[in-house]
Amino acid sequence: MSAISALPPGTLLIAGALLLPLLRGAALKAWLLALPLLSFAHQLQAPEAGPPLQFFGLELVLLRADPLALAFGVVFHLAALIAALYALQLQDRMQHAAGLLYAGAAIAALFAGDLITLFIFWEFTALASVLLIWARRSERARHAGLRYLVVQVGSGVLLLAGAALHYRATGSLAFGALAPQSPGGALILLAFGVKAAFPLLHNWLQDAYPEATVTGTVFLSAFTTKLAIYALARGFAGTELLIPIGVTMTFFPIFYAVVENDMRRVLAYSLNNQLGYMVVGIGVGTPLALSGTVAHAFSHIIYKSLLFMAMGAVLLRVGRIGASQLGGLYRSMPWTTAFCIVGAVSISGLPLFSGFISKSLILSAAAEQHHTVAWAMLIIASAGVLKHSGIKIPYFAFFAHDSGLRVREAPLPMLIAMGAAATACLVIGVWPQLLYDILPHPVNYEPYTAAHVIGQLQLLLFAALAFALLLRFRIYPPELRATNLDTDWLYRRALPAAIRAAARAQRRLRAAAQTRAARLGHALIAWLRRHHTPPGLLGEPWSAGATALWAALLLAASLLLFYLRTAAAG
Amino acid sequence: MQQHSGNGGNGEQGAGGGLDSRRAGDWAIRLLCAACLLVLLLDGLLHLFHAKHGHFAAENWFGFYGAAGALSICGIVLGGRWLRRLVMRDEDYYERD
Known part of the structure; x- marks a missing residue:
């Protein structure tokens, strides 16, 4: 070696x-x-x-x-x-x-x-x-x-x-x-x-x-x-806790993707959603589920890179990436538009593209193991994927309305990279066995059955129609330039605010303690001064008679104490 | 929150003849309706020939996936509208001191 x-x-x-x-x-x-x-x-x-x-x-x-x-x-x-x-x-x-x-x-x-x-x-x-x-x-x-x-x-x-x-x-x-x-x-x-x-x-x-x-x-x-x-997948395959975790991951980002304006942030939420499918696959843990996880990771890396590349090209050429600031770019960037659409249909799971042949392994594995709720949630999330990555990304960037933007097409190396990724999406989708052959467990699964293809087309087409109608009747929320709070609010706002509040409270406590101590100190000094300066008791020189009287009283008290102690001992 | 004028998110499309025009949008809806009818027809054929062998009984219902897709999108969009009321802040929310 x-x-x-x-x-x-x-x-x-x-x-x-x-x-x-x-x-x-x-x-x-x-x-x-x-x-x-x-x-x-x-x-x-x-x-x-x-x-x-x-x-x-x-x-x-x-x-x-x-x-x-x-x-x-x-x-x-x-x-x-x-x-x-x-x-x-x-x-x-x-x-x-x-x-x-x-x-x-x-x-x-x-x-x-x-x-x-x-x-x-x-x-x-x-x-x-x-x-x-x-x-x-x-x-x-x-x-x-x-x-x-x-x-x-x-x-x-x-x-x-x-x-x-x-x-x-x-x-x-x-x-x-x-x-x-x-x-x-x-x-x-x-x-x-x-x-x-x-x-x-x-x-x-x-x-x-x-x-x-x-x-x-x-x-x-x-x-x-x-x-x-x-x-x-290596450490925790078959850990059932991962199923609800994965389902949650597929679910909540799709709502954020509806309201998010920054297209690359929409893709980041979409990425989170796709990871959820893989986590569910790991949680199910059967050989089919684990192979499905690896297959979906494989497909996902390529189509997600493709979508990020397309949005990166838009950012490079336009200088901004908010959905509300884009539109009509298909005129200026036709190749980028075409490649982005390939990425979009791949992530949506359209038959003949990579997402279709990988995600269905995980769904089938979940169904085989009778994880009914997880399966149903993944079906709903699949419609969500179509909405945020399949339609929202290409639609608002390249179509929607003519924003008047006229820019150059993406640089050639970027187009070649996007073309290569788009080709890979198509090749994997058309010849799934190429991918299935490198998976960790043998896969005996046929994605292209009539029922599966028609079912998936039905899901996607009806979802797309619903989206188009919601948009047409202005029920779909408009794209707005805004910040949407997520858990980062906890460490970007709440935690600093809590630290600032704690610091303020500590400062107030210290100031209060200092004031109180100063007051006590002043009071003590005033008391001492009152008694040690004229006309205080200890502030005036005593007469010889008074001094003798006090000395006699002290001696008498001392004698009395001595007597009492001796009597008690006797 | 700033809204871009002529925002496509509101369905405000140009009146021109491009793929981003309102007319193209209408055509897209018609095409989608036709495609949906076609797949429903195919689903009906599968039903007739008992060619559906889903793991769950619901998968074998006529139009199950179509209904799931359309209802899911409606739920997600309505959920998104509700979420926006809860989480949306000004664009410079984190930059403001």
């Missing part, structure tokens, strides 16, 4: 990305595209397991290439290549390096055989990805990046603490199936849940992703959350 093949895939990407700042012009572009391909070649020849590494008495396994890791590895490399292509015209070498470092760390994390190696690459993804937010170089992005970093690093700290407790309880650091009931397992589940954007832990995603750069959001959409999905 060569030294390189003993390293986990992704490390080549990390090492190569460090060279990017040294390159210029065509060499930079060539290296940018070659790196994901070289790294993928590295994955193809990776052995099933690398040699264990001794580290402070712990045995670390940097490389464990099983079917689950390999399947995610394929789509992570594809996403890295598409994102690198999309970013090709960019002059910012720091962003190029950050993007590929991030992708490399996420890929390396997939192959981690133990919790410490996973933790190291887990935190590496956080550090590299925040640079893609800060690269926007705006005050908003700086703040959003800081909040993102705190959450991501916090997730890593939870993972490390969980790993320590797990090690103490079991004596093993191997990253395999974990017990969510144990303290260590619970902390690790929480760490994964933060990165997978579980309900109430989710808002870092909608807060940070729309603030990243045009190309940065494309990278971000692919890796962090799907790494968490991979980790959940």
